[in-house]
Amino acid sequence: MDLRHLKYFLAVAEARNFTQAAASCYVAQSALSQQIARLEKDVGTALFSRTSRAVRLTAAGELLEPLARRILADVDNAQAALDDLAGLRRGRLRLGLVQTLAGAIDMVEVMAEYHALHPGIDFHVVNGPSSEMAAAVLSGGLDVAVVGLASPQVPGGLDHLVLGRDPLVVIVPSDHDLADREVIDLAELPQSHQLIQFTEGTGLRRQVEAAFARAGVEPGRHFEVGQLHDMIRLAARGVGVTVVPRWAVRGVGLGVLPAGARVLHLADEAAVHHVSVVYDSKRLAPAAAAFLDIVGR
Incomplete structure (x- = not known):
């Protein structure tokens, strides 16, 4: 099985379009189609279902996709291991980075130090x-990821190191019924409240939902936003209430709490945002191992 065939196969699997896949691989569409046909002949079955409107993976294609990613990742790691003999003078690091980093972790400094050394x-x-990036590390699509x-919550098969823990706090508008409180329980929020939530599938979203579950209440109506500072500003404007890591309102994240916002602490001591670095020690490339060394220090 030619590795080039696997690269072309994954390009089509991602684009679901032969023309776009050929462009991303810098080859003519006819050449790419021929290589896919050869791969299908090698494996003895069709990998794609083609119609005039769509290209879809067959059952065999769905089976091959994660295997192909792991095979190509292993080839990259083998090359990286050889590069290690040359003192990491060349290579690649594929890093996943969550938006909701704990305040004590400055990943820009980590990356700058890494670049200075390598x-x-x-x-x-x-x-x-976080869930998608952890899955990408498991499948070989990423070398290492910093996740919330x-x-x-770390998937089985991955190793991890906890980098930071930060209490969750509730942001409410200054005219909210609970605005004069210092500490609240999530069960005290009115049932009619609207919760400004972070993106689905993120670590923060899972930790906030777990906190509501411990309180024995439903999160309420959702207003989903993909940026922490937007969540806080919307709460300040009275759109709803939101739950964020404490660092986001203590100078590291947003910098200054917007006017009209109040920060309430949670009585639930388990309501904590965790940040961890995840990796697969069984398939760890030298470039990734060097990154973990800096993070650990």
Whole structure:
């Protein structure tokens, strides 16, 4: 099985379009189609269902996709291991980075130190929901990821190191019925409240929903936003209430609490936002191992 065939296969699987896949691989569409046909001949079955409107993976294609990603990731790791003999003078680090970093962790400084020590390593940084990035590490799509997951939430098969823990706080508008309180329980929020939630699938979203579950109440109506500072500003404007890590309102994240907002602490001591770095120690490339060394220090 030709590795090039697997790369073309994954390009089509991602784009669901032969023309776009060929463009991303810098080859003619006819050449890419021929290589896919050869791969299908090698495996003995069709990998794509083609119509005039869509390209879909067959059952065999769905089975091959994660295997192909792992095979190509292993090849990259093998090359990286050889690069390690040359002192990490070249290579690549694919890093997933969550938006809701704990305040004590300055990943910009970590990356800057890494680059100073290993300037030949190319950085490829992606942002996304924690669950998706952890899954990408497990499948070989990422080398390492900093995610908003506590230890029990890390997928099986991955190793992890907890980098930070930060209490969750509630942001309410200054005219809210609870605005004069210092500490509240989530069960005290009115049933009619609207909760400004972070993106679904993120570690913060899971931790907030877990806190509501411990309080024995439903989160309420949702207003979903993908940026922490927007969540806080919307709460200040009276759109609803929101729950965020404490660092986001203590100078590291937003910087200044917007006018009209009040910060309330939670009585639930388990309501904590965790940040962890996840990796697969069984398939750890040298470039990723060097990054973990800096993070650990």
